[in-house]
Amino acid sequence: MKYTPNPPAVVEEMLRSMGLNSLDELFLDVPSPLKLNGNLDLPDGLGEMEVKNHLRSLANLNVNVDDYPCFLGAGAYDHYIPVAIDQLLLRSEFYTTYTPYQAEISQGILQAIFEYQTLICQLTGMEVANASLYDAASALAEATILAAVQTKRKKILLPDNIHPEYRQVLETYAISGTFEVVILPTKDGIISSNDLTSNLDNNVAALVIQQPNFYGVLEEVAEAEKLIHENKSLLIMAVDPISLGILKSPGELGADIVIGEGQALGNPLSFGGPYLGFFATKQKLLRKMPGRIVGQALDKDGNRAFVLTLQAREQHIRREKATSNICSNQALNALAATMYLTAVGPTGLKNVAIRSHQLAVYAQQELAKLGFKLKYKQAFFQEFVIEVTNPHLINERLLENGIIGGYPLTDGLMLAFTEKRSKAEIDKLVAVIGGN
């Protein structure tokens, strides 16, 4: 299958109009030793029917969460996606367009991003938000760079209960020398004020708190917030957007920078991507915020219009002075998030959060009846860890019973619950884990 519309006769006509005889003449500037002798070692092209069969056969080699109830979370969640969203995302004016640099012809995209920024501010309780970053982990890396630049300090305190992939990404970005990661030990799964205090000094740029943390547990943020701000450092929070339907917003808790994984807002699991990292801050950090930002403006006739703004922050203008190199973000995923938050509305989001939580509580109570203990005793949102010695074995048994199990830890199994799960599915999960 090819997508080039000019048949050979037209190609020849075009060549002739330029005084050329063959396509080869278009490549006279490529030195001959560099030219490939013969064709690439690739298979022959396939027709559409063959491609379809091939892709379907690959897809069928996988076990998917539409067929198997899924209790895996750990940063990616199987929440329900209203049908309208995907149908709207297939409008090709959205998905086949480029970044809206030419504002007058891109008002629809710009307005959608402006609405997205507003929704993220509402959800997080923050004052400003950008148009999205790649995912939560890279958003956290950008947040730490911003914190280091803003405070002119280097240390980033990273609790050891943060998502391990966020930590790995942060450690990778630290090769720049802009910041250094200091791992903060935690106690019983949560941040302890004592450990925090003993790690504070005048080179601490920021503390990161994940809420709920990697193990699903809720942190008491208030004490840490007080300590970190007394130290003139910033508070970065990594949050789950669905949980904000019921949990206090990071803005209310005093965060300076908020990032999070936006996948749960209307984006399929898709084996890890594309997702989106949302990024929000206090007003005073607006001009240092990475990524694209849409602003409201007026057109020549005085009508409200939208435009990419504050571009002097960005790489294409700032070049070697830029502190972030991001250009393409996850615009279509942010559009999905905008549609999702509109489709479920305020009551819907709250109910999704509550049902996910209640199903988790139900499962935990049922597991407790069989003697399975929580590894961390604190309150959790939609995910928790039970103590088991053989998580892999349990997962294998669950798979044999048509269930995608939890996230295995060395001495535990972490189970996640979304509103899609049912009592019956949980009863079966508990029974299989219990050995029945």
Add this chain to the structure above:
Amino acid sequence: MNTPDDLFYTQNHEWIKVEDDKAYLGITDYAQYNLGDIVFVELPELDIQVEMEEAIAVVESVKAVSSIYAPISGTILEVNEELEDAPELLNEDPYENHIAIISLDDDSELDELMSATDYDAYCAKLDKE
């Protein structure tokens, strides 16, 4: 292009005006014209000691961004906070609106700066390139 005679100029298009032991710092007419509409000025930090040619502030327009370098060494005595809400003042009158005031600690540094005549010639050469 306007280039007042009583100021000192740098190759990076800053000017300073010396009054006793302090110096007003701003950007030139040539700078504001080439930057276009200025949308934001990141002012220097107050009370810090700066070295000659150290980057101390940033001026942003819609299409460009430019660092402001200290033309002399000294302490930042004052910053022009008016620019925070009205960066366009630098377009409207770049010589009436300074960015900061720096203490003049070493008179000899002035020798390294350009006169109005030299600066005009310098800009004319840049335009040719």
Add this chain to the structure above:
Amino acid sequence: MGKLIFEKQVKGSNHFSLPKENLDVDIKIPEDLIRTEDLGLPELSEVEMVRHFTDLSHKAYGVDDGIYPLGSCTMKYNPKINEWAARLSGFSALHPYQAEETVQGALKLMYELDEMLCEICGMDNFSLQPAAGAHGELAGVMMIKAYHNKRQDFKRTKMMVPDSAHGTNPATANVVGYDVVEIKSNDLGLVDIDDLQAKMNDEIAGLMLTNPNTLGLFEEDIQEIADIVHTGGGLLYYDGANLNPIMGICRPGDMGFDVVHLNLHKTFSTPHGGGGPGSGAVGVKKHLAEFLPVPVVAYDEGTYCFNYDLPYSIGKVKSFYGNFGVFLKAYTYIKSLGRLGIIEAAQQAVLNANYLRHHLRENYYIPYDRLCKHEFVATAKYQMDANNVTTLDIAKRLIDYGYHPPTVYFPLIVKEAMMFEPVETESKARLDDLLAVLNTIAKEAEDNPELVKNAPYTATRRIDEVTAARKPIVKWEEG
């Protein structure tokens, strides 16, 4: 401009619901962590929500609407089969932490895509992890740093970048902690070899280069450039933004590049989505393979698996394995085109660019008017000199005629630049229409310059970007 979604809400009109199943359990979240603030999300019925976004889509312009000659962005047709494939539940409904034996199809696809990209680029290994072009650059330059660090060669603190480079190149170098050394372009628009030679020394970590470059010109001295950089102990980085016109003709690996990143959303037909998601696969020669981000996909005794055991890996640049839903579209595309289709795409991209350049030169100044690859730069010089009509004016006037403008004011080394990349999926008829419109605008600029200077008229009028940046309003507020 229509209303914002917040201005359309009707309280009580949203009927989204969850299963009615009674759970009979309490909420077990401490009182002081419970939200007290209003969520502030809009309330709309499904029909009004659908109409809102449909209305927004009418105010956007995609490749499906017409020619999109945005230089450096390779706005080619996005085949529909790609979208179909990404939506198969066997792909879209996979959790990234599922056991390897339950995702063999996904792993096989990644493994095969790695291999195909290696073949197209002449590299030895690929990672699909980076989420976009700039992210691929970041991973690539980090690998260069890791390479020098492993050799204890810590004095290489500078990265060379041509003055014609895209802004991400110097920005990436800075973010990874390098000082940028700019290399001049010569009169032909190519890397100035003397300047390169003069600036190459033992403090230089490498050179970041696009070939064809941002003027659309093939760097004919690429082998000499590679020699200079390698002899000086540096590495050569390939920005794959412009790979499209050389696929199947020649390969960055054979030119001497050590690291490459690709924009799968440019060359390999995955859609741009209004600014993402993209996919910035990064490939390396053997001597850099140990620094690739983890995990890499491996094949062993009939089974595909993730290999995390790369002790010198730069680590991870992103959660999980990359934008799977994007790169599977690139896989679908390469499978569809096959070895001959790939070459034909490159040839016709070059044909279209040269055709447009050749026939545009009558009315527009073309500073480097010679054989180009996928794109070329024209300018508004004639119009500026005669009537002070700028590139921006011409770009905005194109909108009135129903066209998306080319890239403007880039590369920075050309005044009043407009960069056209007509891509291989445009027909001669489309190009002829575009030429006719551009010629009409050139005439308008002569006869009635004010008409062009005040464009556009049909869409939103020209926007006051200055006030937007001085007094930013970046969210909706009630009242």
